[in-house]
Amino acid sequence: MARWCRWMVSLLFIFTLLMGCKAEPPLGSAERPIVMGFVPSVETGQLLETTTALTTLLEEETGYQIEPYIPTDYAAVVEGLGAGKVDVAQLSAVAYVLAHDKYGAQTILVTIRKGRTDYRGQIIVRADSDIHFLDDLKGKSFSFTDPVSASGHIYPKALLIQEGYDPDTFFGETVFAGGHDRVIVAVMDGTVDAGAIYDGARDLPAIREMYPDVMENTRVIAETKPIPLDTIVVRNDLPPEMVQKIKDAFLAVAATDEGAVILADPYGIDGYLPSQDSDYDPVREAARAMGIDLEEWIKG
Secondary structure: OHHHHHHHHHHHHHHHHHHHOOOOOOOOOOOOOEEEEEOOOOOHHHHHHHHHHHHHHHHHHHOOOEEEEOOOOHHHHHHHHHHOOOOEEEEOHHHHHHHHHHHOOEEEEEEEEOOEOEEOEEEEEEOOOOOOOHHHHOOOEEEEOOOOOHHHHHHHHHHHHHOOOOHHHHOOEEEEOOOHHHHHHHHHOOOOOEEEEEOOHHHOHHHHHHOOOHHHHEEEEEEOOOEEOOEEEEOOOOOHHHHHHHHHHHHHHHOOHHHHHHHHOOOOOOEEEEOOHHHHHHHHHHHHHOOOOHHHHHHO
């Protein structure tokens, strides 16, 4: 009897131990979906609809469960990659450089827009404004998009510095709108005198629907140097076979009619090409040339 009791106790101990060591669900399963981060470059409601449709197509291609994640700012996606809470992300050039240099995140694809893999930042004003040159912005109100946006913050500030203006004292007021579309709205309704956007933002369908005459009613007074386009990024320890599947899935989705429609609005993306970290060296060089510490700029 005593031996039987000892055997039962041992069996119960082993059972408890095994239950405590229950295997974690595999990444990409319904219990542990792949988290894909998207920066809030346009209005969140519209972005959620688009990213849900996109991740559904990517799920069909990969067989993985994928959950879209849209935080309130660019920095949250970068930090999510570093903390392992975000597995894949679409990032701007500046956000990618920070994610790579700080956390080892890797670029796998660069976006294509209008046949190009680079673009420019623009400073816009209302067409009826008396602002025609950078010097006319002195003392005016100005809207950037997000601290980590290349075209909506970093490069326009670098342009001002290069032209001899101190962005911290040059304007009467500066604000971060949170997205390129919001900058356009702020300029159009007179909330600010001028703002920084990427060169295709005024062509976004949502903007065209809101302001059919946006091109006629706004004017570009300056453009930045070329900037590498957005990139698809993976965290540094994502399994290689999973990275390859995700990469192939993005390329396959972009080649379909349904995928092309989803990527066109709101992102204006035509497709993707394979990328490598060195493609984003111009961003690092621009930051160094202007004495910019990207991490400090995000905090600021």
